Amino acid sequence: MNRIRPFPVAAWLAAISLTVACASAVRTPAPGPVSPIVPVAFGLRVAEQYRVAAITTRRFTHETFWRAVEPSISSGALRSEEVGRSLQGRPIRSVTFGTGGTTVLLWSQMHGDEATATMALADVFRFLAEASTDPVRERMRARLTIVFVPMLNPDGAELFQRESATGIDINRDARQLATPEARTLKSLRDRIRPDFGFNLHDQSARVLAGPRGRQVAIALLAPPFGVDRGYDDVRSRARLVASVIARTLGGEIPGRIARYDDTFNPRAFGDLMQQWGTSTVLIESGALPDDPEKQRLRALNVAALLAALDAIASGSYAGADPNAYESLPGNRGGASDVLVLGGQLVLPGMPATRADIALVYDDALARTGAKVRDVGDLREAVAIDTVDAAGLFLHPQQASLTVENGGVWLRIGAAAAIDLRRGADAASELVRTVGTPGESPTPNR
Numbered sequence: 001m002n003r004i005r006p007f008p009v010a011a012w013l014a015a016i017s018l019t020v021a022c023a024s025a026v027r028t029p030a031p032g033p034v035s036p037i038v039p040v041a042f043g044l045r046v047a048e049q050y051r052v053a054a055i056t057t058r059r060f061t062h063e064t065f066w067r068a069v070e071p072s073i074s075s076g077a078l079r080s081e082e083v084g085r086s087l088q089g090r091p092i093r094s095v096t097f098g099t100g101g102t103t104v105l106l107w108s109q110m111h112g113d114e115a116t117a118t119m120a121l122a123d124v125f126r127f128l129a130e131a132s133t134d135p136v137r138e139r140m141r142a143r144l145t146i147v148f149v150p151m152l153n154p155d156g157a158e159l160f161q162r163e164s165a166t167g168i169d170i171n172r173d174a175r176q177l178a179t180p181e182a183r184t185l186k187s188l189r190d191r192i193r194p195d196f197g198f199n200l201h202d203q204s205a206r207v208l209a210g211p212r213g214r215q216v217a218i219a220l221l222a223p224p225f226g227v228d229r230g231y232d233d234v235r236s237r238a239r240l241v242a243s244v245i246a247r248t249l250g251g252e253i254p255g256r257i258a259r260y261d262d263t264f265n266p267r268a269f270g271d272l273m274q275q276w277g278t279s280t281v282l283i284e285s286g287a288l289p290d291d292p293e294k295q296r297l298r299a300l301n302v303a304a305l306l307a308a309l310d311a312i313a314s315g316s317y318a319g320a321d322p323n324a325y326e327s328l329p330g331n332r333g334g335a336s337d338v339l340v341l342g343g344q345l346v347l348p349g350m351p352a353t354r355a356d357i358a359l360v361y362d363d364a365l366a367r368t369g370a371k372v373r374d375v376g377d378l379r380e381a382v383a384i385d386t387v388d389a390a391g392l393f394l395h396p397q398q399a400s401l402t403v404e405n406g407g408v409w410l411r412i413g414a415a416a417a418i419d420l421r422r423g424a425d426a427a428s429e430l431v432r433t434v435g436t437p438g439e440s441p442t443p444n445r
């Protein structure tokens with residue numbers, strides 16, 4: 001799998017020092033695009049070095065999170081305050097770093113089961129709280145006031161569900177502001193009037209980059225502020241920041257970054273933040289192979305956020321190429337998890353039937369609880385993984401079959417464990433098995 005590549009620290013630090021020296025020599029408070037964008041390796045190194053070890057999986061509670069970040073919060077470099085309470089009374093806290101003139105607001109986990117960015121923020125806090133001198137940290141401290149609201153939906157996080165305790169999707173409550181969580185975010189925005197915003201989410205693992213692309217690890221959006229999806233200065237700045245992130249992560253997860261659908265949603269926070277004048281970027285963490293707890297995505301979030309924040313601090317975002325964002329493939333949902341193409345389906349005692357089979361997992365990240373989604377001519381279907389079964393015979397295992405009144409059925413929705421064999425004979429050579437053999441149809445996850 002992908003590993004952190006060696007990174008020419010000296011060369012890059014030299015570039016930063018040079019930039020800082022030039023900037024201070026001419027005393028321009030907000031220089032143009034003269035600073036380099038921090039490379040992904042810097043953020044990945046921070047993610048590794050400052051990883052908060054108390055958080056190791058994507059499901060954790062409000063209490064666990066705040067206990068884990070307490071050492072960073074109490075360091076003196078960060079300022080924390082309660083900005084609201086959830087419906088069930090859990091404190092919603094902001095964490096602020098820096099005293100600069102440009103204000104940035106980041107909020108995570110307004111959907112309670114979307115915790116990747118919250119994990120990343122724990123690591124970012126630890127990096128920001130560190131006492132040693134780091135040019136990126138110092139530049140952000142001097143030029144930005146960064147206000148983080150991690151885990152905006154603590155009641156949802158408690159049960160690891162998307163919605164708030166009322167069942168309301170907080171990201172469809174930006175217009176009505178019926179929930180205390182949405183009101184908290186709106187009143188904080190109105191108080192600090194951020195120049196930039198980051199709306200941090202997780203998206204389905206079953207999304208491809210383009211019609212037949214790879215599984216999306218990160219999707220980006222500079223949300224529209226109206227139905228015509230036009231660009232004013234506010235949205236244009238957001239697009240430049242999104243371009244910085246696309247460029248930063250591009251070499252690390254090639255083909256796995258997509259652009260989120262930009263249909264205007266009059267109830268969503270990203271869209272209304274843009275309308276309210278905050279240049280807002282949506283970051284959606286999707287999935288990566290062999291990363292069921294999203295720990296690698298957590299590190300990529302750290303890298304994306306540090307690159308974006310530093311580009312805002314230095315002003316270098318203004319020199320980004322908007323095409324780095326515009327040229328991203330669109331998010332394409334609806335994929336199955338596994339598609340078995342080209343085989344012959346064999347039910348016991350029946351002649352073989354030419355059939356493709358699509359499977360979905362109950363848990364697309366852990367890849368457990370496979371179910372039959374579709375059977376037949378599926379040549380136009382898309383999936384995260386496609387298995388070429390040309391010349392092979394598909395033998396559903398017993399657990400996949402319904403046997404009743406002397407008949408045998410393969411039913412849609414059945415637990416999927418399918419043996420791919422060389423012949424129609426159930427005793428012929430086994431090539432591989434797809435699905436999850438031996439699992440109960442609905443695993444307790």
Ligand SMILES: [Zn+2]
Nearest residue numbers: 111114201202
């Ligand atoms: Zn979400």
